[in-house]
Amino acid sequence: MIREATTTMAPFIIKDCALIALATGKRVQNLKELRDHLEVVPHSSLYYHFWGGLLHPGFEEREYGNDLGEWAKHGLHDASLAERLAVIDPSSFDDTEDMRQALLDVVEQRLEEASADLWRPADRHFQFIRSQIVVFGTGRSVLQPEQLAEVIPDLSPGSVFYHFIDARQRSPRGEDDFRAWLSPEGERYAGLCQGLASIDPYFASLHELREQLAALFSEFHGRSTHVKPA
């Protein structure tokens, strides 16, 4: 545990998490069914299909970033729809209902364009899955942002997911936990917050995100060490 009693900042408590998946019983065979189910699936299902993939076992990057886009391409063989679904970035929505509406707009537009294919069945079903998240303590915390440079390289993928992905739906401003912790400190960490905001979590694996975060904090740590008087 890394602690220094020389700061007034509240400690940054490091947590870990895991997702557990549940079937929703909603199977989709064509575009129209996708639209119908998208209207009613729970938020936790949209969360799972856009972010849950990061915690899935796998070796290759997903071509379309989320499960719906992947199915549009590989199940429906509709590359146009896949691209439009892929461009929907969940981190850009403050509210999951707004994201649901954006998804519905894309699917309905495609239905209008491709009315003849309304009932065209997919090669394989799309199964809407929802998830529950369990959050663990790790017994670790830091008191100063500089200490994160030491801690981040050892974070588990679940910790990266919790603090950098899941945080966005917990925070009223859609921020990751690092920014939520640093922002009240004002100008001192404004550059660091800007750097965090510029990391796009949508296309990186959790290992890659950890590397990007570690590099950012390490760079900041080096700079602040340099300018700080001994």
Next chain:
Amino acid sequence: MSNLLESYAEVVGADIVDQLRQLAEPLRGMKVVHVNSTRVGVGVAEILDKLVPLMCELGLDTSWEVITGESDFYQCTKSFHNGLQGHRTMIPEHLLRAYEETNARTAERLRPVLEDADIVFIHDPQPAPLMELCPARKGTWIWRCHIDISHPDRHIWRYLRGFLTGYDASVFSLAGFAQALPHPEYLIPPSIDPLSDKNMELSQDEIAAVQKQFGLDSHRPMILQVSRFDRFKDPLGVIEAYRLAREFIPGLQLVLAGGTASDDPEGEAVYREAENAANGDTDIHLLLLEPDAHRTINALQRSADIVLQKSLREGFGLTVAEAMWKGKPVIGGDTGGIRLQVVNYHTGFLVNTPEGTALRIRYLLQRPGRVTEIGGKARQFVRENFLLTRQLREYLTMILAIRDGDTDRIELS
């Protein structure tokens, strides 16, 4: 920390074991009962063999009970198994009566412990009627389905569904396996136990002794399939693939190693079919192993160059994870849970035909470097995803989520 938990921490890391303890803390003292149909010979039994003591060490008062019956009961449940996996099956009325009577007798025996339990896990269809036979039950009842019921015989599913709708939750290995039921349906793949006799490290001497016992030549390539003699495991397709591959790899040896399960009356007939197909080829070794021959299977898997699991239907296929844990590439049927484990060119190959299987055997045996590389990735993949601790974490999470009213978020810290 207890000895068993300490041993797991050495394999999976202390953080993972700490998470199990956090999950178990609010459940400490709960009475948990697992019920299945056999203590040996199938993957479910192998999981429970270690899951139960591990849950006990975490402070849950956990026990394991078994439903047993006469041959009509097993004929009926085998027909369920076949029918649920997609074979059209007619089950005579007298077998269904034997099924219900066996459950009624088992309920008489187990009612006190089942009605008193806080959590009851009922594994597969064999003991499914027990819930409604325990009217004074106080706990949460969970049906754990280990097989692929994505395209069941509708008559059989309708019959069984009647016993299942009252459960509080069910668990399937994959989303595609689930049928609609009026309660939360969790998706939890099974797992292997890295510390069991089946998966622990073995000495070279022990491996060599097993090779010698079965007349295997360690200087020639060997392919292996470990599975019950069951038509869904396609032993005849494996023999055909071996014959096709052997035209290019003359010294190739094939081992089909099958256990027998006490709840499977068809095993002997399928073994005879495989024997006929082998037609006296001395490089085809059909091994009918005892249900507890775990170290022998371990040694055979470690002896193999490539492991096959050419199933036509598969619930999950734990033998795939077992082989991968031993650093072996797996050529597996493109079905069920094998798809979750075998990733083309990363942990092995998915195949659909004997021809495809033979092609991949040739590919791998021509490239020893690829065998080593794929085998290494396969072991790491299992370490991260298919060990017992991950499955236990998900079971405990599920229990907490049900206790808290199907909540989307459980905060333990």
